[in-house]
Amino acid sequence: MPAIAAMLERPQRWDAAFSPEMDDAAVEALMATAPFRDMDAGKFPKRTPLRDILRNDTRIVNFRKGEIVVRQGDYGTSAFLILRGAARVVLRPDLPPSVLGRQARGKKNIFRALAQLWNGRRPPESFRCADLMPDSRIGARLEQERVRVFLQDVPRVLDQHRTEEMTAGDFFGEIAALSRMPRTSTVFADSEETALLEIRWQGLRDLMKFDDALKAHITRIYRERALASYLNATPIFRRLDKVQLGRVAEAVEFATFGDYDWSGDYKRLAQAGTVRPEREPVIVTEGDYPNGVVLLRAGFGRVSQKAGGGERTLNYIGAGQSFGLREIAHNWRKGANPVNFQYSLRAIGYAHVLVVPVPVMEEIVLPSVPASELPALIETADEGGPSAAPAQRAPREAVGAELLEFLTENRFFNGTATMMIDLDRCTRCDDCVRACASTHDNNPRFLRHGPVGGRVMVANACMHCADPVCMIGCPTGAIHRESFGGQVVINPATCIGCRTCFNNCPYDAIRMVEVRDETGEFMVDEEMKPILKATKCDLCVENAGGPACQRACPHGALTRINLNRLDALAGWLQK
Amino acid sequence: MRRFRRQHLLGTTALIVAAIAALLLHRAFHRTLPDYAFVTGWILFAAMLVLAVYNARKKLPFLPLGNSESWLQIHIYLGFFTVLLFFIHLNFRLPRGWLDISLASLFALVAASGVAGLFLSRILPRRLSTRGGEVIHEQIAPLRHVLKTESEMIALGPAASSPAVAEFYTRRLAPFFAGPKNAWAHLFESRRPVHSLLAELEDLRRTGSEAERGALEKLADLVRRKDGLDYHRALQLTLKLWLFIHVPLTYALLIFTLAHIAIVFAFSGGAQ
Amino acid sequence: MNPANPGDNPAFEPGNYARPNQNWTCGRATEGQPCRAGPDAKGRCGAKAECRPRLEIKPGQTKGRWHCTRPEACESGPLPDGRCSRPVARCSPVPTLRLWRARASLAAVAAACAALLICLGVPPWRGRFISPGQLSQPHSSAAFAALASTNHLGGGCAACHVAGNSGPRGLMARAARARPGMGDFHGLLTASAAAPTRMDAACLECHAGKNFHHPAAPAISCVFCHKEHHGAAMAAATDAQCDFCHGNAATMSAVSAMPRIHHFATDHPEFRFIAEKWRDPDTLQFNHQLHLTSDSIPKLPGGRKLDCAFCHQPDASGAFMRPVNFERNCRVCHSLQFDPQTPELALPHGSVRFVTAFLHSLPAQYARLAKREGAADSDAFVQHKLAALRSQFGSGAELERRVFFSTATVGPEEQIGTLSGATRAVFPGCAYCHEVKAGPEGPEVTKPLMRERWLPDAKFSHASHAGIACARCHDAVESRDTADIILPPRETCLECHSPRGGVAHSCVECHNYHNPAPTVAAR
Known part of the structure; x- marks a missing residue:
């Protein structure tokens, strides 16, 4: 795949090892176990030898029986290999949300809604103790600075749910780690002495790259489990039958670009003022020969074009959008005069892409698409000079270059419900904040303040990101997506105040508050230390009318807007 | 802006149509309809209640009562219409009794403050966003305190060594940093006060030593930032203060209206 | 510090929100150092100590030890009783x-x-505060106040309003009892505006009865027409109030055959005396045209030409003309002299019997004249006169017949009077002007029927039309018959009384509602 550029190698790759405890002895022990025993260390390049990958990108974690390893719906950055003991994956039915540390929340009825009238006298951040009690079916213990959540009654779980045992040598969690998809099922340890090798995704990527067997294994399960349904839901493959889809799935390549935990990285870079698009990993380079259609499965890509000495951003694309279809469709129809990629595509932070090679496109996909649905032909140089396709140019013009750069630089495109305030209309009356407080037990859940681009302010309110970096690493599953609406919410009962999400969020949307009891006294733990909870906007998931802030704005200045695609924003700016 | 303009056009058209209809109805019925003043009075009262209930809507953001934007649009257009209803109820005559005069004055004040507020709400935000330096109103005082402390450190702190700067600071800058200043000038978009202050700073800087120059440049920067805060305070406060007339007087107006209704019925021909 | 970046702002701690929903802020927030507790909902400072020390009791110990729980334990440590040694200074929270x-x-x-x-x-202020406007002059007079204080309602507002003496609470009670009531929107919309109200009773305390101009007119409340509190002069009823019945087809068709009338200027019908071609039934013979235009009419004494004003003189109020009177207006010309030689002697006017008696006593009349004239020989004077009469009329009976029945001014039935001498007009006989019939007991003169007013219910004042020539309205020059009613048609009135003419043209300019006008009487 020549058009898919080499992955960016950062020199600081192993500045911080995954775990300091991985010493030589541990690495040696690993090298003696399958599958590393069977890997050909000679295939690994000098810069990333197998041993160093194991030393820096893996760690051994021990679990006791009943402890949850991964939760269904969580976002994770690592895959697991069972070294000793056993683990069980819960197949059907799913564990109830409260067992997974979550909160089942419905819309408030009229009486509960009206009861909020009396919230005004509640002390800030006050909770009833009962509201902070997690489900009794789970317990938590602190182990080596890590919080372990365990199932209190494993036999009962086995009784009520169909599970499958995994034993030493089995991999799990690799797809979620590589494709940044939520974990598809819950896995818990099934033996008191379960040792798992946790491989962070960078390590897994390298292992896969240089070991054919592992690559074949992961590619196979990826195609089996995740690809078919995804391709099925992609519009361009809509007309293919099952056999054709299978052939497409066989041919699809997938790759991950950029940095998985880009958020922390990004925060650091932004503070240093060195965010530059040129340093973003390139997925497709403008002018290269198009060899496949790029489907963005997760993350975001920046579409840019050379202009003068640098590049200018034309658009960004999010999950579900494709890149390069126009060029390939053009070449297929006008084979005599092929064009190259008209734009570059870079991963902003992180992108997981599928590439459908040209032969598959030309043989199977394109013939099934009616001519009317194919993208317009490209005016080539001899037909009037290269020009940006209208579809790509439109967002830049509708939104304005300045705002587009602002949104991209700050990576606000991630938000599906970004709070945007039109400062030309906002009278700074704070009705939005008060409405928010009224709907959240007298506590605002956002700050009417934030970066300003042009006349638009992006307030520090949870954007309910398409790629929720905050959810990576939550030890208890307290931060999660609502199963129905997909809002990112935090269950205060299981939040342990560890600041992981707070540190991960690049948009300052999460705030750690010291909770109080109903009399206004700060709650403390056994050591008399204040109890912290992560709080943020929940998009009024319990509120019958939707986000109170937006509905409370008298001047129509505030909106919760999906920035994954620019058309919504363009519409709002034009209103 | 397209939607707002369409909304505006729609609202204004509706308002004009309603006003014409009301005037035609007035012409048709003001002599023939029995108890015409009672009928217009009740309609006026109902309109006033709808206008006043917007405040209640704001206190119930968690109920699906329609969004505040629509409410405000209704509030504005109905507000203008209510002024017409008011004149119709008065039969286009000036009130003469004391109760009627106080009622009418309250109504006029509430309506006038509403119109003023509408204009302020449409003009000032744009000026604020053009000026930049967005800040939450409640944070202005703490931020000003930070600037004051910083400026004191530069001019009077242990590292300061220039009597000229210290003298200038205590004479000119200390009062400036002490609290909000030049509110009226900011409201009328006049930069003259801060320009004259900066000019004085510049005069001092030109004749100063190297160290003094550094200090004065930093002070000038702080003055500009303080001025930005003052600007935001002046405008944001104006955006809030008009409601101090509009809202309390609305309550007084409603109470007087209730008294008026009771008196009108107690003194009507049909009073028993 | 960049205010756009909350991270650089001391007020935007990462662990807290701006809370504009709260009524109180920490008193030290303006200095950028709000305490972490903050004020409560009632504005009480919530500051306590910096930490809540933790009691640690080791096994075997009885008392235990207090430990500081701040992230970095302070040097001083907790007090022996377990309180933190570093209390946070309290502030006065700011609203x-x-x-x-x-x-x-x-x-x-x-x-x-x-x-x-x-x-x-406060009673003295109440009335002034509530009153929606100045009362009419009669109702604000001292006389009215005196009158009102004697009736059962009492003085002040209470003279008319039942709630007039009620305080705030009484007002509310009265308001609640009003009919139509506060919630009775149906009643407000449908009740007849003219229906009598409770307040009429107050009016009728002084004003005697409501007299209505049409028996079929529904009982109408006083206040329907008489709007009080609109200044010193109570406003006159407007066309709208008349319109309430007269403009309403249903009402009118039920009550009378009159058409719907809205305004005088628009749809008022022609006056009935014209529309129905009324004739004056008077039996007196009078020719306006002759009297006003004929050259044969001699000048009045003093050289004045006979004109309208000589006969038609305004009454004391100036509104109407006094009735034409023979002695005042006719005799100056028509002096009733029957003896051409004796112009000093004239017949009496007014009664057939007097005339007959006069004629029968002619010798005595001449004798009295002779005495008045100072004639030397009274008897000779009388005989001379009687002889002259006899030679002209033949007999006394003929004289009497001619006096009553002759209408001729020429010919054999020649006038009995002459144009010469003291008389100005001929006197052919009573029948020249009057209708005279022969009755069984002698001639009978029909008494003239002088209609003083043709439109008795209309308000009219000649005085207010003084500047207008009579002929502009009364076309007397064209009238030769007594039967002519020389009043103007509606069109003539409209020249002025219409929006076009600019002079008042409402119903009540001419029409009276009450019939007769109610009187004011103390009970």
């Missing part, structure tokens, strides 16, 4: 603008209530 606004609202409510309670609660 937010929002709370000030709430307070202002509360103050406005309180002020409004207080103002109302004072103005409605």
Whole structure:
């Protein structure tokens, strides 16, 4: 795949090892176990030898029986290999949300809604103790600075749910780690002495790259489990039958670009003022020969074009959008005069892409698409000079270059419900904040303040990101997506105040508050230390009318807007 | 802006149509309809209640009562219409009794403050966003305190060594940093006060030593930032203060209206 | 510091939100150092100590030890009783603008209530406060006040309004009992505006009865037409009030055959005396044209030409003309002299019997004349006169017949009077002007039927039309018959009394509603 550029190698790759405890002895022990025993260390390049990958990108974690390893719906950055003991994956039915540390929340009825009238006298951040009690079916213990959540009654779980045992040598969690998809099922340890090798995704990527067997294994399960349904839901493959889809799935390549935990990285870079698009990993380079259609499965890509000495951003694309279809469709129809990629595509932070090679496109996909649905032909140089396709140019013009750069630089495109305030209309009356407080037990859940681009302010309110970096690493599953609406919410009962999400969020949307009891006294733990909870906007998931802030704005200045695609924003700016 | 303009056009058209209809109805019925003043009075009262209930809507953001934007649009257009209803109820005559005069004055004040507020709400935000330096109103005082402390450190702190700067600071800058200043000038978009202050700073800087120059440049920067805060305070406060007339007087107006209704019925021909 | 970046702002701690929903802010927030507890909802400072020390009791110990729980334990440590040794200085929380606004609202409510309670609660102020406008002059006079204080309602507002003496609470009770009531929107919309109300009783305390101009007219409340509190002069009823019945087809068809009438200028019908071609039934013979235009009419004594004003003179009020009177207006020309030689002697006017008696006593009349004239020989004078009469008329009976029945001015039935001498007009006989019939007991003169007013219910004043020539309205020059009613048609009135003419043209300019006008009487 020549058009898919080499992955960016950062020199600081192993500045911080995954775990300091991985010493030589541990690495040696690993090298003696399958599958590393069977890997050909000679295939690994000098810069990333197998041993160093194991030393820096893996760690051994021990679990006791009943402890949850991964939760269904969580976002994770690592895959697991069972070294000793056993683990069980819960197949059907799913564990109830409260067992997974979550909160089942419905819309408030009229009486509960009206009861909020009396919230005004509640002390800030006050909770009833009962509201902070997690489900009794789970317990938590602190182990080596890590919080372990365990199932209190494993036999009962086995009784009520169909599970499958995994034993030493089995991999799990690799797809979620590589494709940044939520974990598809819950896995818990099934033996008191379960040792798992946790491989962070960078390590897994390298292992896969240089070991054919592992690559074949992961590619196979990826195609089996995740690809078919995804391709099925992609519009361009809509007309293919099952056999054709299978052939497409066989041919699809997938790759991950950029940095998985880009958020922390990004925060650091932004503070240093060195965010530059040129340093973003390139997925497709403008002018290269198009060899496949790029489907963005997760993350975001920046579409840019050379202009003068640098590049200018034309658009960004999010999950579900494709890149390069126009060029390939053009070449297929006008084979005599092929064009190259008209734009570059870079991963902003992180992108997981599928590439459908040209032969598959030309043989199977394109013939099934009616001519009317194919993208317009490209005016080539001899037909009037290269020009940006209208579809790509439109967002830049509708939104304005300045705002587009602002949104991209700050990576606000991630938000599906970004709070945007039109400062030309906002009278700074704070009705939005008060409405928010009224709907959240007298506590605002956002700050009417934030970066300003042009006349638009992006307030520090949870954007309910398409790629929720905050959810990576939550030890208890307290931060999660609502199963129905997909809002990112935090269950205060299981939040342990560890600041992981707070540190991960690049948009300052999460705030750690010291909770109080109903009399206004700060709650403390056994050591008399204040109890912290992560709080943020929940998009009024319990509120019958939707986000109170937006509905409370008298001047129509505030909106919760999906920035994954620019058309919504363009519409709002034009209103 | 397209939607707002369409909304505006729609609202204004509706308002004009309603006003014409009301005037035609007035012409048709003001002599023939029995108890015409009672009928217009009740309609006026109902309109006033709808206008006043917007405040209640704001206190119930968690109920699906329609969004505040629509409410405000209704509030504005109905507000203008209510002024017409008011004149119709008065039969286009000036009130003469004391109760009627106080009622009418309250109504006029509430309506006038509403119109003023509408204009302020449409003009000032744009000026604020053009000026930049967005800040939450409640944070202005703490931020000003930070600037004051910083400026004191530069001019009077242990590292300061220039009597000229210290003298200038205590004479000119200390009062400036002490609290909000030049509110009226900011409201009328006049930069003259801060320009004259900066000019004085510049005069001092030109004749100063190297160290003094550094200090004065930093002070000038702080003055500009303080001025930005003052600007935001002046405008944001104006955006809030008009409601101090509009809202309390609305309550007084409603109470007087209730008294008026009771008196009108107690003194009507049909009073028993 | 960049205010756009909350991270650089001391007020935007990562662990907290801006809370504009709260009524109080920490007193030290303005210095950028709000305490972590903050004030409570009632504005009490919530500051306590910096930490809550933890008691640690090791096994075997009885008392235990207090430990500081701050992230970095302080040097001083907790006090022996377990309190933190570093209490946070308390502040006086500051009310937010929002709370000030709430307070202002509360103050406005309180002020409004207080103002109302004072103005409605203190009797001398109440009336002045409530009154929607100046009362009419009669109702604000001392006489009215004296009158009102004697009736059962009492003085002041209570003279008319039942709630006039009620305080705030009484007002509310009265208001609640009013009919149609506060919630009775149906009643407000459908009740007849003219229906009598409770207030009529108050009017009728002084004003005697409501007299209606049409028996079929529904009972109409006084206040329907008479609007009080609109200044010193009570406003006259407007066309709209007449329109209430007269403009309503249903009402009119039920009550009379009159057409719907809205305004005089628009759809008022022609006056009936014209439309129905009324004739004056008077039996007197009078020719206006002759009297006004003929050259044969001699000048009046003093050389004045006979004109309208000589006969038609305004009455004391100036509104109407006095009836034409023979002695005042006719005799100056028509002097009733029957003896051409004796112009000093004239017949009496007014009664057939007197005339007959006069003729029968002619010798005595001449004798009295002779005495008046100072004639030397009274008997000779009488005989001479009687002889002259006899030679002209033949007999006394003929003289009497001619006096009553002759209408001829020429010919054999020649006038009995002459144009020469003291007389100006001929006197052929009574029948020249009057209708005279021969009755069984002698001639009978039909008494002239002088209609003083043709439109008795109409308001009219000649005085207010003084500047207008008579002929502009009364076309007397064209009238030769007594039967002519020389009043103007509606069209003539409309020249002025119409929007076009600019002179008042409402119904009540001419029409009276009450019939007759109610009188004021003390009971």
